Amino acid sequence: MNTQAWITHFERNTRVNDHLELPLEQPCQLPEAIRSPLATSLATFQLGESGTGSRLRRYARQVAPMENFRGYQRAIDLFVAEEQSHARLLARGVQHLGGKLLTQQWTNSVFRRLRFLVNLEFAVQVLLTAELIAEVYFGTLYLRCEDPVVKKIAHKLLRDEMRHLEFQRDFLSERVVTLSPVGRWLWRAQFQAIHAITAAVVAWDHRRLLRALGLAPDDFRRRCLQGWRRFQQRLEHRLGAPSDEAATPAAQGSAPAPSGGLFPGR
Numbered sequence: 001m002n003t004q005a006w007i008t009h010f011e012r013n014t015r016v017n018d019h020l021e022l023p024l025e026q027p028c029q030l031p032e033a034i035r036s037p038l039a040t041s042l043a044t045f046q047l048g049e050s051g052t053g054s055r056l057r058r059y060a061r062q063v064a065p066m067e068n069f070r071g072y073q074r075a076i077d078l079f080v081a082e083e084q085s086h087a088r089l090l091a092r093g094v095q096h097l098g099g100k101l102l103t104q105q106w107t108n109s110v111f112r113r114l115r116f117l118v119n120l121e122f123a124v125q126v127l128l129t130a131e132l133i134a135e136v137y138f139g140t141l142y143l144r145c146e147d148p149v150v151k152k153i154a155h156k157l158l159r160d161e162m163r164h165l166e167f168q169r170d171f172l173s174e175r176v177v178t179l180s181p182v183g184r185w186l187w188r189a190q191f192q193a194i195h196a197i198t199a200a201v202v203a204w205d206h207r208r209l210l211r212a213l214g215l216a217p218d219d220f221r222r223r224c225l226q227g228w229r230r231f232q233q234r235l236e237h238r239l240g241a242p243s244d245e246a247a248t249p250a251a252q253g254s255a256p257a258p259s260g261g262l263f264p265g266r
């Protein structure tokens with residue numbers, strides 16, 4: 001993994017997030033049927049972005065090559081800092097919508113507990129699942145929510161989460177490539193199961209908002225599953241690619257490959 005390219009990217013981007021200008025001069029004009037579930041839904045995502053990244057750091061200690069250990073640690077620290085800048089940005093969105101920030105929420109609590117119970121691999125797959133679902137969620141908000149503040153936040157977070165998926169792919173490919181064929185199959189099966197369950201839970205938990213935006217919760221869930229397949233296919237392609245190809249996207253600091261199907265119609 002080209003850690004220096006990611007360090008440069010995260011250092012710059014977190015500053016952009018913290019200074020992002022939002023069109024806050026107008027109060028929110030969304031109908032109540034959208035505003036209320038949106039405020040609650042956004043507050044749930046805000047809480048999810050507020051993590052400290054301790055498990056990701058532990059994971060990095062396990063998988064980082066010794067010669068690049070400091071680079072890995074720095075990139076992960078900056079990645080976590082960027083997630084926390086998302087939490088600050090989302091807090092501004094919740095405030096704009098007249099909602100309340102959460103300190104606890106049942107889905108967050110369940111996954112935090114599960115992460116203690118199962119292995120570290122599981123914890124990282126839960127984090128990755130959150131990134132994949134966030135990509136679909138913010139893509140949906142960007143396309144379907146007419147509020148300019150929410151649209152701007154959703155657009156920024158969508159772009160960032162796409163880069164995060166690219167970062168995670170770089171990071172995880174170095175881990176997964178070390179597994180045996182059976183280990184790799186188990187890794188994939190565990191990840192697929194976690195993702196499928198989480199997507200169903202999130203679609204159900206945010207159903208009021210999704211319906212208010214004209215999207216059936218089951219369609220949202222299906223789009224999440226498509227996102228998982230795209231990610232997994234690209235990860236497997238990366239595992240089979242020569243190492244210089246694997247380093248290319250981050251090394252060149254180029255935009256991530258579009259997820260394709262991220263905007264599968266309104």
Ligand SMILES: [Fe+2]
Nearest residue numbers: 049083086161
């Ligand atoms: Fe995020």
Ligand SMILES: [Fe+2]
Nearest residue numbers: 083131161164
């Ligand atoms: Fe993320």
